[in-house]
Structure formats: structure tokens, C-alpha cells
Amino acid sequence: MKYKAFFLSLLSFLLLTGCGAADNVTPAEDTASAVSSSDGDQNEKSPLASFSASSVDGDTYTGDIFSDYDITMVNVWATWCPPCAAELPDLAVVYDQKPENVNMISICTDAGESADAAALAKQMVSDAGGDFLILIPDSVLNDVLLADVMAIPTTFFIDKNGYTVGEPHVGSDNSAAYLSMIDDALSRVS
Numbered sequence: 001m002k003y004k005a006f007f008l009s010l011l012s013f014l015l016l017t018g019c020g021a022a023d024n025v026t027p028a029e030d031t032a033s034a035v036s037s038s039d040g041d042q043n044e045k046s047p048l049a050s051f052s053a054s055s056v057d058g059d060t061y062t063g064d065i066f067s068d069y070d071i072t073m074v075n076v077w078a079t080w081c082p083p084c085a086a087e088l089p090d091l092a093v094v095y096d097q098k099p100e101n102v103n104m105i106s107i108c109t110d111a112g113e114s115a116d117a118a119a120l121a122k123q124m125v126s127d128a129g130g131d132f133l134i135l136i137p138d139s140v141l142n143d144v145l146l147a148d149v150m151a152i153p154t155t156f157f158i159d160k161n162g163y164t165v166g167e168p169h170v171g172s173d174n175s176a177a178y179l180s181m182i183d184d185a186l187s188r189v190s
Contacts, residue, residue, distance in 0.1 A: 049162030051140035055133055056111050056118040063140075065133075067160050069103040071185045073178070074156045076149055078110045079120050084153045087172035088128035094178045095132045102182055105133040107145075109152065112136035157185035165189060 049063035077084035108121040155169040165185045
């Protein structure tokens, strides 16, 4: 009976906090200083701003994607992660309700494994009512942003120069909570 209670407690904890780190996310030696938090006054671009990654549609996007918005919400997820899949409808709502000066993208950590994996990621977002960009991480995204991700989903807020704003949010959440986090991140850069 004690083992059953322990197992149920452990399972509940894992479901509430998210899935473990993705297999293709590789740690870098010194990423903590590479993309340090923004204080709103930084004029130099971070190493994160130099990424060049493909989307699940095959288009290429660069770190310039950050420069047109005060804040970009970046949600890191995987197709095999139940909490990630469960929050996709809320992310679709956030994308539709976000302020004009805010962008939202996602990075699907396993979408680069095969064409089938990319198609699955695209289908999952579409089925959830989402229309946001899904990137396949390149080496810069892996080394600078994803290296410190210990569980997914994890959500970052990035300023126009490619610096993180505040602390990342680990675990899934609802649309109202994410919209509140966006407001908080905006207040930190304005």
C-alpha cells in the first residue's frame, strides 16, 4: 500500500511539473551567462539572436524574429509530452489574445527527428486550434536557450535583443496565467 501511495504521488508530481528534458537538447558549457536576463536597457544583441532554424513548414527563421516585438513568448515542448499536448489549446488562446507588441513561437524539441515528427507537431498544434510558429531547434537554440531546460514544457520570455526577461516558467499553465506572465514581462522592458 505504501508503494502505491508513493507511486501515485510521484506520478502526480511529474504530471504537474512537466516531462523530463528532451533527448536532443544538449548542454553547453556556459549558457547561463550567454543569454542573461534583460534589465530592459540592453542595446547589444545576445548570442540567442544569432540562431537560424527551420520551421516545421520548412521555412527558415533567424534571431531577427525577436527584434520586431517588445517580448516574444517561447514555449519549448515535445510531441511525446502529455502536459505539453494538454496546454496547446491554451497556447492557441494566448496567441490569439496577445498584445500586438508581443510575439509567440514554439520550439518542438523532437520535430527535427524526422519528417513524420515535424508533421505530427504541426498536426497537434492545428488540432488544438493553434496557428503559431513551430521551430525545430538549431545548434544555437540548443546551446544557448535549451541547454538549461530540465523539464518540458518550459516557457521563456525574450526581449527584442534576444535576452531572457525574468525566470523561465516550467510546467504547463492556462491562457490567463500566460497572459499575466506576458504583462509582467512587458512591464520589465518598458
